[in-house]
Amino acid sequence: MYKPETIKELLERSPLNQSITLMGWVRTFRSNRFIALNDGSTLTNLQCVVDFEQLDESVLNAIHTGTAIKVEGKLVESQGRGQTVEVQVSSLAILGGSDPEKYPIQPKKHSLEFLREKAHLRIRTNTFAAIMRVRSALAFAVHRYFNESGFFYMNTPIITGSDAEGAGEMFKLENEDFFGKATHLTVSGQLEAETYAMGLGKVYTFGPTFRAENSNTSRHLAEFWMIEPEMAFYDLEDTMQLAEDFIKYTLGYVLEHCKEDLAFLEQRLEDEDKNKPQAERSPMRLIEKLNFVVDKPFIRLSYTEAFEILKHSKPNQKKKFKYPISEWGADLQSEHERYLVEKHFDAPVVLFDYPAKIKAFYMRLNEDQKTVRAMDVLFPGIGEIVGGSQREERLEVLEQKIKTMDIDPEELWWYLDLRRFGSAVHSGFGLGFERLVMFATGMGNIRDVIPYPRTPQNAEF
Numbered sequence: 057m058y059k060p061e062t063i064k065e066l067l068e069r070s071p072l073n074q075s076i077t078l079m080g081w082v083r084t085f086r087s088n089r090f091i092a093l094n095d096g097s098t099l100t101n102l103q104c105v106v107d108f109e110q111l112d113e114s115v116l117n118a119i120h121t122g123t124a125i126k127v128e129g130k131l132v133e134s135q136g137r138g139q140t141v142e143v144q145v146s147s148l149a150i151l152g153g154s155d156p157e158k159y160p161i162q163p164k165k166h167s168l169e170f171l172r173e174k175a176h177l178r179i180r181t182n183t184f185a186a187i188m189r190v191r192s193a194l195a196f197a198v199h200r201y202f203n204e205s206g207f208f209y210m211n212t213p214i215i216t217g218s219d220a221e222g223a224g225e226m227f228k229l230e231n232e233d234f235f236g237k238a239t240h241l242t243v244s245g246q247l248e249a250e251t252y253a254m255g256l257g258k259v260y261t262f263g264p265t266f267r268a269e270n271s272n273t274s275r276h277l278a279e280f281w282m283i284e285p286e287m288a289f290y291d292l293e294d295t296m297q298l299a300e301d302f303i304k305y306t307l308g309y310v311l312e313h314c315k316e317d318l319a320f321l322e323q324r325l326e327d328e329d330k331n332k333p334q335a336e337r338s339p340m341r342l343i344e345k346l347n348f349v350v351d352k353p354f355i356r357l358s359y360t361e362a363f364e365i366l367k368h369s370k371p372n373q374k375k376k377f378k379y380p381i382s383e384w385g386a387d388l389q390s391e392h393e394r395y396l397v398e399k400h401f402d403a404p405v406v407l408f409d410y411p412a413k414i415k416a417f418y419m420r421l422n423e424d425q426k427t428v429r430a431m432d433v434l435f436p437g438i439g440e441i442v443g444g445s446q447r448e449e450r451l452e453v454l455e456q457k458i459k460t461m462d463i464d465p466e467e468l469w470w471y472l473d474l475r476r477f478g479s480a481v482h483s484g485f486g487l488g489f490e491r492l493v494m495f496a497t498g499m500g501n502i503r504d505v506i507p508y509p510r511t512p513q514n515a516e517f
C-alpha cells in the first residue's frame with residue numbers, strides 16, 4: 057500500500073541510505089542547492105540537497121518559498137552543520153508553484169497582526185504550526201483525561217431556545233418560523249449537560265459556543281470552544297479538585313508530547329519580550345511556567361477573603377484600580393483578578409462562594425443566603441480560565457431564584473423537571489479552550505490560538 061510518509065515519521069524511522077519520497081512546501085532555497093522542506097508534521101525542516109546540474113532549468117526556476125514539491129532521493133548523514141540527516145535528491149517534481157513576488161509569507165519575521173490578515177496562509181509559519189499542533193495535542197489530552205476518568209462525551213445542541221447564562225449576549229437566529237419559537241446560538245451547553253449527568257453520571261461536552269459580547273479584548277472571541285464537564289453527586293469541593301486535576305493533566309500532556317514546539321514558542325516569547333519594557337516581560341520562561349502550574353497546588357479562597365485582600369491592597373489604597381474596591385458584592389474586574397494571581401499569590405487561584413447577585417440563576421445558594429457555590433479558576437496572564445458551580449438542586453429554591461431574576465420558567469420546564477424527578481447534588485464547570493491554548497503556548501492574543509477568530513467586525517475566511 058502506498059502511504060505518503062511525513063517528515064516526522066521519516067526522522068523517527070531514519071532509514072539511512074535507503075530511497076525515500078517526501079512532499080511538502082519549500083521554506084527556503086539557497087545557493088541553488090539547499091531546500092529547507094517542511095510538511096507541517098513537525099517544526100523541523102528537512103534539508104534536501106539538489107544537484108542543480110541534473111535538474112531541469114524550468115524545475116529549478118520554480119523552486120521558491122511556498123512551492124509545493126515532491127522529492128525522491130536517499131536519506132544520508134548530513135555533511136553540513138545544523139542537521140544530522142539530509143536528503144540527497146535524485147528527482148524533484150513541482151506540485152504547485154508559488155510566485156515569490158506575490159506569496160505573502162516570506163522567510164522573514166512577520167508581525168502577528170499582519171499574519172492575522174493572512175490567516176489562510178499563516179499556518180505555514182513555524183509559530184502558527186507550533187501553536188496549532190499544541191492546540192491539537194491539548195484537545196486530544198482533554199478527551200483522554202475524561203475518557204480515563206469514566207466520563208462520557210456528549211454533544212449539546214448549537215441551536216437552542218434556552219439561555220444558560222442569562223447574560224443576554226446571544227446571537228439570535230432569524231427564521232423563527234422554522235422552529236416555531238425564538239432561537240439563538242448556544243452560549244453554553246451546561247443546562248443540557250446537566251440533564252445527561254442526571255442519567256449517565258459523569259459527562260462532558262467539548263464544542264463551539266457563541267457570545268455576542270461586544271468586548272474587543274485579547275481574551276474574548278464571539279465564537280470559542282468550551283469544555284464542560286458535569287457530574288452527578290459532585291459538590292463544589294469535588295469540582296474544584298476536578299478542575300485543578302484536569303488542567304494539570306492537559307498541561308502535563310503537552311509538556312511531555314510537544315517538547316519541540318514548546319521550546320520554539322518559549323524562544324519566540326523571549327524574543328518578543330526583549331522589545332518590551334522590563335515590567336511587561338513574562339517573569340517565567342514558558343516551560344518553567346507550565347511546570348510550575350503542574351507541580352504546585354492552586355490557591356483556594358472565598359470571594360470574601362479575596363475582597364478583604366483587595367480592599368487593603370496597595371493599589372486600592374493608592375487609588376490605582378480603575379474600579380476601586382469598597383462595597384462587598386461588587387463583581388471583580390480583570391485588574392483585581394490579575395492583582396490576586398500575579399501580585400499577591402503569584403500562582404493560579406480558585407475563588408469560590410461568590411455573591412449570589414453577580415452570578416447565574418442556577419448556582420446553589422449557601423446557608424448565608426447571600427453567596428452561591430460558584431468557583432472561578434484564575435490564571436496568570438489569562439485571568440478567568442474556568443467558571444463553574446454546584447447547581448441548585450432544590451426545586452423551590454430554584455423556582456424562587458428564577459422568579460427574582462425575571463427568567464421565564466416556561467422556557468425551563470425541562471430543566472426544572474430534573475429537580476422534580478430524582479434530584480441530587482451535582483456540579484460542573486466550563487473551561488474556555490482558547491484560554492488554555494493561550495496559556496500553554498504563551499500567546500498574548502486569543503486571535504492567534506484559533507484558526508479563524510470571530511470578533512466584532514471580523515468574520516473573514
Ligand code: 4AD
Nearest residue numbers: 244246276277280284441442443444484485486488
Ligand atoms: O464563566 P462562563 O460564562 O461559564 C459558563 O458558561 C458556564 N455555563 C460553564 C459551566 O459551568 N458549565 O464561561 C466559562 C469559560 C470562562 O471561564 C472562559 O474561560 C471562557 O469560558 N469564555 C470565553 N472564552 C473566550 N471568549 C469569550 N467570549 C468567553 N467567554 C467565556
Ligand code: MG
Nearest residue numbers: 432440442443
Ligand atoms: Mg465566568
